[in-house]
Amino acid sequence: MANSLLIRNGMLIDTDPVAARPGDVLVEDGVITAVGPDLPAADGAEVIDATGRIVMPGFVDTHRHTWQAGIRSAAPDITFTGYLERVLGELAPRYRPEDVYLGNLAGALECLDAGITTLVDWCHINFTPAHTDAVIEALEHAGIRAVLGYCHGGDGGPESMAAEARRVREALPGGLLTMALAALGPEIVSPRQALDEWRLARDLDLPVTVHMGGHGAESAERGLAFLHENGLLDPGTTYIHPNCYTGDALKRIAGSGGTASVSPLVEAELGIGYPATGRARASGIPTALGGDTVASAPGDMFSVMRVAYALERARPDGLGMDFTTRDVLRMATIEGAEVAGLGEVTGSLRPGKQADIVVLRMDALGHAPVHDPIGAVVLSADTRAVDTVLVGGGVVKRDGRLVHHDVPSLVAALGESAARLTA
Numbered sequence: 001m002a003n004s005l006l007i008r009n010g011m012l013i014d015t016d017p018v019a020a021r022p023g024d025v026l027v028e029d030g031v032i033t034a035v036g037p038d039l040p041a042a043d044g045a046e047v048i049d050a051t052g053r054i055v056m057p058g059f060v061d062t063h064r065h066t067w068q069a070g071i072r073s074a075a076p077d078i079t080f081t082g083y084l085e086r087v088l089g090e091l092a093p094r095y096r097p098e099d100v101y102l103g104n105l106a107g108a109l110e111c112l113d114a115g116i117t118t119l120v121d122w123c124h125i126n127f128t129p130a131h132t133d134a135v136i137e138a139l140e141h142a143g144i145r146a147v148l149g150y151c152h153g154g155d156g157g158p159e160s161m162a163a164e165a166r167r168v169r170e171a172l173p174g175g176l177l178t179m180a181l182a183a184l185g186p187e188i189v190s191p192r193q194a195l196d197e198w199r200l201a202r203d204l205d206l207p208v209t210v211h212m213g214g215h216g217a218e219s220a221e222r223g224l225a226f227l228h229e230n231g232l233l234d235p236g237t238t239y240i241h242p243n244c245y246t247g248d249a250l251k252r253i254a255g256s257g258g259t260a261s262v263s264p265l266v267e268a269e270l271g272i273g274y275p276a277t278g279r280a281r282a283s284g285i286p287t288a289l290g291g292d293t294v295a296s297a298p299g300d301m302f303s304v305m306r307v308a309y310a311l312e313r314a315r316p317d318g319l320g321m322d323f324t325t326r327d328v329l330r331m332a333t334i335e336g337a338e339v340a341g342l343g344e345v346t347g348s349l350r351p352g353k354q355a356d357i358v359v360l361r362m363d364a365l366g367h368a369p370v371h372d373p374i375g376a377v378v379l380s381a382d383t384r385a386v387d388t389v390l391v392g393g394g395v396v397k398r399d400g401r402l403v404h405h406d407v408p409s410l411v412a413a414l415g416e417s418a419a420r421l422t423a
């Protein structure tokens, strides 16, 4: 008999299209099998009473350096150059595998706790195989759905990068974890190295996720021209911080089947261009959101959605006022899933998808009353509202608490690790 779970009597927010209506969600063997009113519970089914609550797909974060959880807020008020110097130049090299494990576990659990059920972990702390194994172990232990974006950080040339990426692909346990090639790309490394990265991604049949388009108009144009000239504008490539691209460049990316990830708060704060949210979407590029780095910004999707919403509406060219709470909720869910390459797996309540579901409790001061459920999620809710979280039908948070982890012990261990890293 199927392992059955019924979420009953909630205010359902679906995302494809975005709409709210009362109803139930039936989950069998981890998969959503029915959505609608008055669904019957099978004998022995677990029932979650969602009366007065909002039930929606889990959020998808399409760009986060998850290992950085232990250096949260360690780099406020900095520019992108300052981030490179302080975070990547000074702090990252001090990470041992055990620090990576704690950071990645805490970072992934922070996501689940806040209703982010899927993560593209843009991982550039892979100094040794042991560092990477710590990342994989932490993601698996957390129980989050994740795309491990592997960025080679070890010594050696293209052969050692290829061998290690191949090893990582073999080492991934499957299930909730898949892989992408996190490329440094032609704006950061030499043409030779960028070619090696794309060749490796193709050899291993991995999508590329790459920081491109955020470092000035000239760099953006040059980088995209390089990909074009070398025939590397592959479908499924995610362009992170695509803010300096012209309309023509965005059309070229759209035509190639590329996707975009904006991290509006970090982009505004560090000077990585004005978020291209609406321009990218208008060009036809699936465009989603990322928290990027908690060293300089909050890591929850409520914060990211609100900044994306506000900055798009406040676009200097005055063209942003059509951007709605529904649009930004799509970016945080179904478009996030598409950008992560998981559009058929998660991001909406469609039957057949994995049951990655969040139940929000909206009865606190500052949350209640709820008039427009979608507006309430985007404009009023915060992490306090996240009551219950399911990943693949498994409950990872219930009654406001993560169920599989001793959070106080983890936070204590993370603090000890962080104290050493920042000493």
Ligand SMILES: [Zn+2]
Pocket (backbone or CB within 6 Å): 063, 065, 122, 211, 240, 292
């Ligand atoms: Zn980044």
